[in-house]
Amino acid sequence: MTVISRLAAAARSVLLALCLGLPMMVGGLSPAAGQGAGQAADPLPSWTEGPTKAALLDFVKAVTEPGRPTFVDPADRIATFDQDGTLWVEKPVYSEVSFAASRLRAMAETNPALKDEEPFKTAISGDEEAMGRMPFEDLKKIILLALRGVSVDQYRMEVVQWLETARNPRLGRLRRELVYQPMREVLDYLRGNGFRTYIVTGGGQDFVRAYSQRLYGVPPEQVVGTADAVKFGYDAAGRPVLTLEPSLLLEDIFGGKPEGIHLVIGKRPLIAFGNSTGDRQMLEYAKAGAGARLSLLVLHDDARREVAYGPALGLPASEVGTFTQALHDEAKARGWFVISMKSDWKRVFSFEPMP
């Protein structure tokens, strides 16, 4: 046991004792506990002052201040976040596709025929710009072939290892550094106010669970994703094992997002974040509930600090993370907030200095 884990264990037992002694004060304490000492400190320092930041702060007040008609019990404070393009960079292609391509490269050593068959040929070549131009169905083929027959434990371990060193070729950074700092602040801010934060991703559930706690503070059970079919069986030693199958149980995109939310959570989110047409139905579903609700879309309009794509507002079109003009129009009509990376975020990544 390291010093840190011993300290953490000691802290846990002290807190457990404290907490058990204070059950009646819990409701009033939790927001303060979440924000530490500085009640007055800005919980969203990377956000520019303006209507979007104000809407976030007002929304949290509306659902957490006791006595407000819009107050919501902590048990029902559910926030959902798309991942790719909403919490971290999705260009030139989804990280999961890049990981799958690395697995296919290894598979091609014993099965060279893969190198001659598209879309695997391009994946094995490692050309992520080309993968980013593929239709979605080709990306699915790459992902499903790469995970076939792997145990869920082995898969998770490989993703963890891969993410240690995997780099984004376009931005020249480790992928795990490419989390949007303003969104990390929102995750912390909501959790500090009694929300449970869920990731609801078109990406693979097992893929995202491998790092969700580390990168976002979101535990595996709060990741709703596109779910590969998993088969229960026994290994050679007779031990139970769960193995990934090359088919999908749930496609967690478009209408599949509210369906996946119902399957795993069974509660309608109060606040939802997305960035593309795949998130539309989730945002409609969240906003259509009673009481205070907030739906928000990240717009990638900052070519200098990240990548600019749409095609909404005349931004370059994109196969990955499409944000159409129709989605923009719907956002305006329904009172969703469109987050401009360029003007709403003082910094995009944690490694940028605060201006």
Place this chain on the structure above:
Amino acid sequence: MTVISRLAAAARSVLLALCLGLPMMVGGLSPAAGQGAGQAADPLPSWTEGPTKAALLDFVKAVTEPGRPTFVDPADRIATFDQDGTLWVEKPVYSEVSFAASRLRAMAETNPALKDEEPFKTAISGDEEAMGRMPFEDLKKIILLALRGVSVDQYRMEVVQWLETARNPRLGRLRRELVYQPMREVLDYLRGNGFRTYIVTGGGQDFVRAYSQRLYGVPPEQVVGTADAVKFGYDAAGRPVLTLEPSLLLEDIFGGKPEGIHLVIGKRPLIAFGNSTGDRQMLEYAKAGAGARLSLLVLHDDARREVAYGPALGLPASEVGTFTQALHDEAKARGWFVISMKSDWKRVFSFEPMP
């Protein structure tokens, strides 16, 4: 982030998680609330002193006492419970089938042909003893027809209303009174020790979610069940709506239980409870993990206070909740505990006086 601030952040989230878990206990079923002040009070008063109760107490100590090699972080303290026959009575037939039959009776008023077609004819007749002898496939047909095209919100509301007055014909009691008191104590005891308690049921996820909080203190997001396909769409006013479809996304029974656990939780339970062959794979999966593990089976051997069925140990055979001799042999071979209702439980239901 410094080590100290990371620790502080970790401590905050542990405190918050613990605190969020408390209102539920305070609200109703906590051991302390049920028994008055005493920390030293027996957390399992309805259990006879003996090896099963001792195993439960020892297991909880093993995973919660800091410094023990088997200590488990609260984030990973997952307990899973089958429902029908493990948490409440499943005879003569599952409550969900009885509810579905009541819906079919209403449907038959506009569609009388249903009254002539088996298995719907028997369901509509209300003969639960006859339904209890049906093969599982017939029960599925009844359930799937009954929920077709209903919105998830409407369905939940109807289940809540139905359970207000629904009675078990064999035991002559309200169904909601037929929760096993010793199991309710186990749920409270585990939650009081930082566990999250999940129901993992072959029953319908939407059905069980309608009352899981009220009867067991288990919130909807901790119910893993057989999942009906749900379809996202819009109602006549253009509002988003989720509608039940007459097909199954996940059959949460046999190997489907560990598969469902992986889908919704993504963590292996430390302790699992079941009562029939449908729970076998879940119990194998839980017990096969590293560290302290416990798998337990409720054996219905008490014809006086409940219903006796097996066919293990020469008990009467049963189509509903089958507990075979092979399952009993496996339990003994693998070190699972078989809970005898007759000898391990001082009382079965909360309405019985404590002996």
